[in-house]
Amino acid sequence: MFRRPDLQPLQRRALHDWHGLAVRVAIAISLLVLAFAILWFDRFGLRDNIDGHLSFADVVYFTMITVTTVGYGDIVPISERARLIDAFLITPIRVFLWLIFLGTAAEFLLKRSWENWRMQRIQNTLREHVVLAGFGRTGQNAMAELLSAGTKVGKIVVVDADEEAIEIAKRAGVATIRGDATRDEVQKAVHIERAASFIVSCGRDDTSILAVLTARQMAPGVRIAVAVRNSDNEDLAQQAGANIVINPVGFAGLLLAASSHGEHLAEYLRDLATARGDVRLQERAATADEVGQALKDVSNGRAVRLYRGRTALSPWDPGPPDIQAGDQILELVPTEEAQGGR
The missing domain is CATH 3.40.50.720 (NAD(P)-binding Rossmann-like Domain)
Structure with missing residues (x-):
């Protein structure tokens, strides 16, 4: 199906967008906390090459550089278990974090810039x-x-x-x-x-x-x-x-009232109101060759009303109205004929 671009950037960013961003931030923070907890409980498998002492701040620092970079060599895993933890636990966390960062950048920067450009093209047409x-x-x-x-x-x-x-x-x-x-x-x-x-x-x-x-x-x-x-x-x-x-409520009341006067009146009114019925009402401007004719004599007798400005005239008014230039004619036509004339 043909898709038209969303013109969303003109509106203040929706709450659901901020919710999605908040969820991503929460996941990223959770992964960082998880990585820190793993490294903290295995801190004895790490060595600080600067002062030999591994503090709480050192583990926070090592967590951040490990999940975002390859490290600087000042703090290194020295035990076999620490290296396995880094390979099989910390590395997947690092990959997931980068996917979140890249996905967020694509969602909130690249995608929106692309939609802005497409929006401008649509607006011009x-x-x-x-x-x-x-x-x-x-x-x-x-x-x-x-x-x-x-x-x-x-x-x-x-x-x-x-x-x-x-x-x-x-x-x-x-x-x-x-x-x-x-x-x-x-x-x-x-x-x-x-x-x-x-x-x-x-x-x-x-x-x-x-x-x-x-x-x-x-x-x-x-x-x-x-x-x-x-x-x-x-x-x-x-x-x-x-x-x-x-007034939808008023129109529904008309249909209900019509149904009390005949079994098929409401059904026919619904038929007239929808383009998917067998017949429909069509409004059109009077043609040049119709000017001067009586309203009852045009449209094969299917004209039901004539509008002259705000005045509505009927074919059954005393002294049937003659058509003038600029009049609008309301007529009953088969649905196929109305669609074929479009």
């Missing part, structure tokens, strides 16, 4: 992309629908502060950035000003609305859709600059 802020269940379902509707993997960028969510997004093959979607620097990193749309589902209404407000200030023309759970916050989300405000 981000145009007309979709930014998903929040990658919980709602965000994951939104990405699945985008992919099913024909959006290319390389045109999706996921923003989330949770490392586990980012790993899930990376396995799906999309570009990712771990960070706070409400922060200016994070939205700059995903070039929100060049995005085609911004989908926000941060889990908390206040966080989602703040992300919308930040995006609208940075990208006045981007199309923003946000999910809010509390109906009282829907107006706030619109005032923050969201084009579309969706």
Whole structure:
């Protein structure tokens, strides 16, 4: 599967990174303590060529130079047992320590430098992309629908502060950035000003609305859709600059209510809402040859609504509306036809 690089370096280093470093440091210290304990209990097999006396500090010194270098010859093993201990116990500890040091250097220096370079390359190509802020269940379902509707993997960028969510997004093959979607620097990193749309589902209404407000200030023309759970916050989300405000709880209530009026109503509504169903709603601009025609006479009678600015017109309104240039037509189409037109 196509993999996009993680844009992680723009965010403050995650706690799990520091945890991994702490674990490595703890292992290294444990190995050093183990090496010291072995050498201390066998200190009578060592000889100090400087003063002939082997102190606690001498054993600490000998431990450090033994596990990190080949030694200087001032303290040497003289007994057969001491030499065997150095060969079969201290040497493996030395090797493990070097592996930890080299692995840490590769992880925290080389790998991050490489990711920074790859991040810059990806940022330069981000145009007309979709930014998903929040990658919980709602965000994951939104990405699945985008992919099913024909959006290319390389045109999706996921923003989330949770490392586990980012790993899930990376396995799906999309570009990712771990960070706070409400922060200016994070939205700059995903070039929100060049995005085609911004989908926000941060889990908390206040966080989602703040992300919308930040995006609208940075990208006045981007199309923003946000999910809010509390109906009282829907107006706030619109005032923050969201084009579309969706209440998942309210939508679930509509499906439940529809099911009480007919066995198949809720099923058909779900079909309309997903790109994986048999039919779907498609929004498009009115074509030049449709201008002047009645809405009921276009799209083979499948047009269900016309949007003129913020005004919604129906084919069944008294005196069916005539189409004007700039109108947006909402129509029912088979899923195959919608995907074929992309």
